[in-house]
Amino acid sequence: MSKTQVVTLRVPLDLKKRLESEAQLQGVSMNNLANYLLTTQISQLEALSTIEARMANKSFAELKSKVNGMLDTVEESDNVPSWDSLH
Structure with a gap:
């Protein structure tokens, strides 16, 4: 158990x-x-700060290009529900 301090x-x-x-x-x-x-809140703030810094x-x-590159690696399927389609 970690030490505690009264605040x-x-x-x-x-x-x-x-x-x-x-x-x-x-x-x-x-x-x-x-x-x-x-x-939980400080963890979320730290995560957002890390993302913003990166x-x-x-x-x-550049970001759009990277996302499109990732999407290009996903195999197309005819079994995708309409709610999950990018089109």
């Missing part, structure tokens, strides 16, 4: 009530729910 966080009363309510519905402590929510020096034409 005092000021949140609007309405947000605290929502967190308490959802924690109760989920059957977990408010602390566990807050940790879960913070962890794309920062790419042109739209």
Whole structure:
């Protein structure tokens, strides 16, 4: 188990009530729910930052060309449902 540290966080009363309510519905402590929510959100932000950094020096034409190259490797099939068709 990793070490923990107490952090005092000021949140609007309405947000605290929502967190308490959802924690109760989920059957977990408010602390566990807050940790879960913070962890998932920071992970998403980190992933987006990584993607943005990797794309920062790419042109739209270059990205489009790479995507088209990947799509060209996919075999065509007559059994593709209309909702999954690119046409």
